Amino acid sequence: MTAATLQARKNRTAMLALLGAAAMLGLGYAAVPLYQLFCQVTGFGGTTQRASESDADIAARQAASGAARTISVRFDANTAGDVPWSFHPEQPTDTVTIGQRDMAIYIAKNNSNERITGTATFNVEPEQAGKYFNKIQCFCFTEQVLEPGQQVRMPVLYYVDPKALDDPNMDGVEQITLSYTFHRALDLAE
Template sequence: MTTATLDNRNARTAFFAFLGAAAMLGMGYAAVPLYNLFCQVTGFGGTTQRASESDAALAAKMAQSAGGRTMSIRFDGNTATDVPWTFRPEQSTDTVQIGQRDLAFYTARNDSDVPITGTATFNVEPEQTGRYFNKIQCFCFTEQVLQPGEEIRMPVLYYVDPAILTDENAKDVEQITLSYTFHRAKDRPESGGE
């Protein structure tokens, strides 16, 4: 084997090694957005679905086939340790007709002496019901800024998709828990953070 042939093979091997490393790096950066997309599409991990008004209207029509079945919804509110807020649902449970829109309210009060900007994360349990719990309007899609002592009321407009009744893993569920946790928004001067 000549030196030129050996150099060619080494260059080709180095090129493919670099290409493989670049592909792995790219997949590392893409993993989180792809996982989030997977969770949103499938409801995996209790991720709820975000619905439009037209989706809700279609579900309401489908609700007629649900035969008036109802579902108990439990509401839960939490804050991270660095968020000095009182945050809670106005009612702890509600019974809703499957496929019909319903409205729930949470209240949040800033108990500190500085403005705090918070962002809510959410989860639905049991996990297999996440794909059927659809939020039309929710405070979790925007940052909330509360001045010292300020209290606000925040709505959640939602419905349970009648398709839950045909899912072997979810059709016998009697209660769904919608849980929110407020976290301090990062890199915001008005949030009173470091």
């Protein structure tokens, strides 16, 4: 084998290794959004569904056509260690009629002397309830910016889909927990 042939093989091997590393890096970055999309579509891991006003109207009509059933919803609020906010639900639980829209209010206060942008992650427990818990409006859909000392009331407009009543996996579920955790987000204005 000539030196030129050997060098060409080394170059080809190096190029393939570089392309393989770039592909792995790309897959690493794509994994999070693809996993989030999977969870949103399937309700996997207690991921709630995002609904429109018309979806809520259809669910309300379905609920009105049968016997009204209720379920308890517990509200949970947390902050990551680097978010110096007070964050809590206005009321810890609510009993809601399945299929009917309801509203929960969360309160956040920036206890620091700096502007902080936060983003809320959320989930629902038990896991099987995630695909039936639909949010119409939520502070979690956008980043929240709180100035030093600022306190805000943040509503969540939601409903529990009546299809939950037909799911055998939901048998015995008497309470759904909606949990939020605020994390610090990159503040582009800084």
